[in-house]
Amino acid sequence: MKTKLLIASALAATALTLGAMPGNAADPLKVGFMLPATGTYAKLGKTIENGFRLFVDEQGGSLGGRAIEYVAVDSEADPSKAVDNVNKLIKQEKVDVIVGSVHSGVAMAMAKEAKASGTLMIVPNAGANAVTGPLCAPNIFRTSFSNWQPGYAAGQAMAERGVKTAVTITWKYGAGEEMVGGFKEAFTAAGGTVVKELFVPFPNVEFQALLTEIAAAKPDAVFAFFAGGGAVKFVKDYAAAGLKASIPLYGTGFLTDGTLEAQGADAEGVVTALQYADGLGTPKDQAFRAAYEKAYGASPDVYAVQAYDAAQLLGIGLAATGGSVDDKAAFAAAVEAATIDSPRGPFTISKAHNPIQDIYLREVKGKENAVIGVASKALEDPARGCRM
């Protein structure tokens, strides 16, 4: 009985000391990466980690006066494992901030858990509208885009360039449907008509039947969203089917980002909308590109930019709270008030915590997505369903 009491009081004492510890600003701040380290998206995961670390290293390895320490869990880009994986970070590793993910399904599962536990979360890529829509929360931020944004901007730009009728084609899954949704909203509002919406089951890449449908519909232009291997195949098939010469191909930037080497001449002239482009030529962008190339020996892309900005956002918040993540309101207020000096150009964070940013219009020239204008200036996601 006596021993039991002794153990109990010892435990209580330990708990007290432990409980007091997180307030100590000298402890390192734990950043938990939940990014794909294996599988199709492994390369994106690595790029995002690099971009994030680059900014932290530039600040001498600490943000808001606290040294940054990293832990990583492989998200495997698998939504069914996302809840377990994110809880590893939240409950076992007790991280202060979660950074992730690439895949929208994973990000949504993470956002639900982060919303419940109150852990600070920064999304450096996944575009699911819901993350800054119905799932929005004071502790969840995004530095990339919502799927609605590049789609909407592409719709505006196409209407402006005199396109009257369009066919849309994408994979039948969340990101594709949301981008087409944004596109349709802007395009029809500007007087355009969507004559046909085509969907390919994900991740099927046999497009021939639908290319024939496009040829039969004879629209002024085509709006497409595909990514990775699917984007390469679609752009090549589109050209091989002889459609490129007669029906201009538009899309969101993912159609030609990181895929130009594989697409070759077939991508030449494809026009896309995205929050980043090659050859922006601003001093900030040039400095960022040089630093990234020096640190990792590879050219940065939009994913690296978004992750770099995720670290910037964390830095802004921590500077305002003196390095603490406990005061969520002060953190959020500082971030909402700030302008983030991104390589893509300065942007602000909306009330729903999604970037309010310029979406560029880019055209494939040689091996570059060269900027040819701004498709939509300071575009803000409507944040439908967000109550905060």
Next chain:
Amino acid sequence: MDFPIFLIQCLNAVQYGLLLFLVAAGLTLIFGIMGVINLAHGSFYMIGAYMAYALGPVVASTIGGGFLMTLVVGTVLAVIIGYILEWVFYSYLYDRDHLQQVLMTYGLILVFEELRSLIVGDDVHGVKVPDFLSGSIPLGELMTYPHYRLFVSAVCLVLVGAMFYVFTRTRLGMMIRAGSSNREMVQSLGIDITFLYRIVFAAGFALAALAGMVAAPISSVYPGMGNSVLIICFVVVVIGGIGSIKGALVAALLMGFIDTFGKVLLPEAAGVLVYLAMAVILLWKPNGLFKAG
């Protein structure tokens, strides 16, 4: 749908069906005839596609010759790799139950994916269509049909013919068919079944790799590409009737039509139509459309 468009869609369907057969042909041998559940079939296909990407420049600079030479070199390499794989791994699987076959071949998928990542990286790559096949024929007002797709169909038809001939008209084919129905009996007749199976497996591997190489210029090469073809290959072999080459061909064409017209006429259900068709066919004919032979 007006008539010319309908005809073009039929062409698309046949062409896709032949491509499916090409990809599934290797699986017909290894799963259909040798009876090993080979989940790594998709990886064999991926290895082929990456060979088309990586070997092309090497072949051009050492031996000389273009795409066709790459196909020949790749196929020879594939036979060698297949032979070694059978010797080291698959030869232990024939007498094991299906669960163990699944476990080992699934493990091989992971190994091949990781090797691919280490050796070639995680980028998406394009493979150039050879110059002499880069043209296209006009079709309708706006569309053209690339020569290369017709070439793929031709390769497939040649393979169908060759496989059919070997299995039904030659002594080798007879021995293989006998071996698949009764291993011990064939052995007791003085035929070296171990060696025979090693050859069949190597041929199956080479077929999958060849399919990958031939498909590479139209599909491009990217991580995880093997997994996406694996399931449809099993569908083709199972619907066709295990062990039947004719069945696999008919099933592949059927799937080509279902997929093509499904996407156009029933886009909402396009993703499940192929599997729905499989379920219906298996309810109607549990052993597939054709019996082995």
